[in-house]
Amino acid sequence: MRLFFIVLSTFISLAVQAEQNWQALEQQAKGQTVYFNAWAGDDNINAYIDWAAEQVKQRYHVNLEHVKVSETANVVSRILAEKVSGRSEGGSVDLVWVNGENFRALKEADLLFGPFSQRLPNLALTDQQSPALLYDFTLPVEGYESPWGGAQLTFYYDSARLAQPPKSMLDLLRYLEQHPGLFTYPAPPSFYGTTFIKQALLEFIDDQSVLYQAVDKQQFEQLTAELWRFLDKLHPLMWRRGLSFPSGSGQMQQLLNDGELSIAFTFNPNEPAAGIIQGLLPESVRSYVHQAGSIANTHFLAIPFNSDATAAAMVVANFLLSPEAQARKSDLSYWGDPSVLSMDKLNAEQRQLFQQQLSPASLSAQDRANVLAEPHASWVTLLEAEWLRRYSR
Incomplete structure (x- = not known):
């Protein structure tokens, strides 16, 4: 019993110290300016x-x-x-929204501040044992990123024009052979285009396990041969015969709404449902994933090594992990970006913030669970370079 009280007392003491440290950090953050570098391709974001x-x-x-x-x-x-020029303080970036490829580049070049995420009080509201939060494109996060939202490659179609969507890359090719011009994808290095070709590679490669290791440049040509054969056949059947590509998910959404496409895709599983609510898509739109599953990951926030506003950047990252901020972000009326919080770690009042009516355009629970992990980040550079060599004009 005495040991129990000693352990309990120690735990309480550490908790009080952590709270005091966080309050001191909030005081330090007052008046600081955080230059948050984030993708700006969507008005809702x-x-x-x-x-x-x-x-x-x-x-x-x-x-x-x-x-x-x-x-x-x-x-x-x-x-x-900035690092090369010796600018070790007063950096131009204080917080940045990153994906695994950029995280790898920042981490390997020692350009990150941290580890810091374990200091954020609201991180306790996430599942800190989840591989989706511990790894980013197979790379250990190790406290150098704060989770912000979930993502999954999601296809959607107009059910008024298409009764049954193709649920594999081969079926997509067969569909376009009969209905040319009704699908397209953004050209890499657009994130959406790169994700599409990674999804195709996962579906065509014999041994997916090699994709979760650093790429072997000697085997790259052999391992990707089937992918390029598929794209060679696909491109002439796409919108504008594959001679031009859309700029991103927003243009694909508009093309589907205008009837130029019957199938589009996004990396936000709630985007089709949100698009209907916002009047950007017809009510007949429905979402799906391929039978083999679809790529899913977590997106994160990072702080550069030379930020002079690290305290304020952590305060912002912590606020963006709060139930209020996460609930608003996941609301289809605002953004529809899935939350990274664990509902079983929230109290009843906090869970109430997330109560929303499911849309017919939302992914089913089965599809949400049918996920593929992102390949190792090193594959991206070679895939994009080879795509550009073959198809850029």
Whole structure:
């Protein structure tokens, strides 16, 4: 019994110390400006970040400036250039929305501040043992990123025009042989285009396990041969005969709404349902994934090594993990980005924030569970380079 009270007392003492440390960090953050470099290709996302900026200003006296970017790789290059030039303080980036490829580049070049995510009080509301939060494109996170949202490659179609969608890459090819021009995808290095070709590679490769290891350049040609044969056949059957490609998910959505496409895709499983609510898609739209599953991951926030506003950046990251911020982000009326919080770690009042009516356009629970892990980040560079060599004009 005495040992129990000793352990309990120690736990309480550590909890109090952690709370005091966080309160001190919030005081340090007051008045700081966080330059948040984040993709700006969607009005709903931009509006959500504007809302978050208002909230952290009111609550914590932190200024959040959304630096709108089209390619996060350019942000990584800028941070690297600052390091090379000796700019170890006063960096131009304080917080950045990253995917696994960019995280790998930042981590390998020692461009990250941290580890910091374990210091965020709201991280306790996530499943900290989940591989989806511990690894990013197979790379250990190790506290250098804070989870922000979930993602899954999701196909959608207009059920008023197409009774049964093709649920594999081969079936998609067969469908387009009979109905040419009704599908397309963005050209890599667009994130959406790269994700599409990774999905195709996962479906065509004999041994998927090799994709979860660093790419072997000597075997790359052999392992990807079937992928390129598939794309060679697919492109002439696509929208505009594959001679031009859409800019991103927004244009694919518009093309489907206009009737130019019958199938489109996104990396946000709630986007089709949100599109209906926002009047951007017809009510007949439905979502699905391929029978083999579809690529899913978590997107994260990171802090560069030379930020002068690390305290404020952590305050912002912690707020974005709060039930209020996560619930608003997942609301179909605002963004529809899936939450990373574990509902069983929330109290009744917090869970109530997430109560929403499911849309007929939402993915089924079975489809949400039918996921494929992202390949190792090293595959991206070679896949994009080879795609550009073969198909760019």
